[in-house]
Amino acid sequence: MTEEELNRGLRDVMERTTPPPSMDSSSALKRGRTARRRRRLTWSGIAVVPLVAGIALAPQLLGSRDPGGQVGDLVAAGGTPSPHPSSETSEPAASTAPSKAPSARKSGDPWPEGQTDRTASAGPRVVRVTKLLEDLSSAVPERFTAPDLKDSDGEPLRNPQAQYASSDGEPDYWEYAATIPVEHDGKVGQLRVQSTTPNGKGAIEPCKLAKQFWGGSGSCKVVDAGGKKVGVVTTKGGGDFDQWASYRHDDGTVVILAQSRKFERQSKPPLTQPIFTSAQLAELVTSATFKLSE
Template sequence: MNGQELRDALRGEMANTTPPPPLSTGAALAAARRAQFRRRALWTSLGSAAVVLAVTGFAVVTTPDDLVYQPAGQGPLVSLDATGDTKEPWPTGPDGKPQEDRTARAGSQHDRGVHLLNEVVAVVPTGYTAPEDPANQPADQRTLRTHQAQFEEKVDGVDRWSYLSSVAVAQGDRTGRVIVEVHDAGTQLATEPCALARDFWGMQGECQLETVGAAQVGVVVRPGNDDRLDQWSAYRHPDGVVVYVAQGAKLDESRPGLTTLPFAVPQLAALAVDERFHLR
């Protein structure tokens, strides 16, 4: 793929994305920050070779901050505020100094991200495996397990964080993925269950309500034009913590996808309510 083909592919990917519904000013800012965080998914369908061709000619891409960005993976290591959308310093790390970007690489927030990853691995159903990344994995190869703790914003003087973990799920030689993303209480995401579900990564789709005990969970059972994932559930706990659980039949273009998704819709809804993902 040459440079022109890459640009055409990116334009096509953006053109096929269904725009989210209008948001308030505060919600729009939060959504823009999340969209910047998620934009890595646009690179997935292009493959690492195109990224190499268009940007650096090497297997990894470096940012102006000299941080490594892995386009085909979940949970980038790149600064998410390179354009300077905040004047406040980043949260203070365990060394007593401000973080270098939105991502916590040590301390209690980072540990929550690790905990979330372990819990996601633990719920992989019987009949599927959660393979680990091989030692000395090439930098241009998509990672199989990732986690990230990301600073979102400061609300009333309190830092609000989100946590994302992505786990490759395999059945034989076929591989898909399960993703769990958790937002601290205080987020400006929607309240109504299906509106909340459609807030996930700005993706739209056909949503239905699922009842889990006394909880109402929004589940997108069929995506719109954005096919990064196949189904996802969304639940806001009474204390305001938001949990998304998503599944996709395909991990990347280099591996055959799953023929059957790991979870049925009721199971996907139940996982969004599951206390193991209720990070506090």
């Protein structure tokens, strides 16, 4: 629109809305001054419109940039700015599948999770077995302690270990084990807990399962622990452990808790009594405390 067309439009409006002038000269003069002020205000309003529009649009343009510096969709004045790119145009985030062991191990397969051998030296496996060691220490009865002792070579007797346990042709599964010295009145024995993740093998009779641990020599009896059947093996001595309990959870996780009155790798004399009774071993081995299923 040109300036002349705008002026003509304003005059047309004024002519249609202004009543016929009075014959009174003072009234005519007053109306003339009022009309002049209106024209000035009209021109001022027209000049301000582009400025106001620019100010109103600026926040929307600025608002279309998210805190991460990504520019979103621009919208018309009065609309809602989109703080992020449209889902139709944005690219999906890249994902990296975690390294894991094969579903059935074959000769020559690499060790899982970047390991150089069966034993995990870092990562979530080590975190889990370290907690298992701490939980075993916490389970020691009050009259005993679980000191941080070392053997004759200076190696700690408190030992957690997580290892990949599958052999060729077996599904992948893991074995977590923790051993601690247990002391009472200057005498030292040991505890060992072992938790094996489900390995695809079916359930077997409790004593048969228990005798698969550490040679299995000794007599076995089935102990009831809150309705759960636990195989408890008691040896005649000569081995590393005097007694252990074994239990298979419903999901296939197998937990073994073993005890011994002696600890060969240190110089202190052996304990004169067992750390746990048979019933206590059975109760602990069925608890969720020592169950690691993955």
